[in-house]
Amino acid sequence: MAKNKKDNSDFMSKCSFCGGEFGAQEMTVLEEKEQKTTLHATCRECKTSALFFISNGQAGLLSLGVATDLDKEEVKNKFSRFAVTADEVIDAHQLVSQGDVAKLFQ
């Protein structure tokens, strides 16, 4: 599974809902650490907001996008008590696949 190292911004340049592009201006970095980055982005076209969890660990680059109703200020507030670890990203992924995204922010 040899893949080129890609810029983190590359994978999520398109909105999963309408295919519109996320511009750099629409992205807010909530947390940036050596092996994980969390961003909030809003689509220019449909105004869908999404959280992106990017984890760069032993398994390689893992990215997860979660649609959210929260704007970036609300996300910042929530995020201060929602510290994401690699394990929690996996938990988040499980919640997403179960359709329980809302639990992330309870």
Ligand SMILES: [Zn+2]
């Ligand atoms: Zn969109």
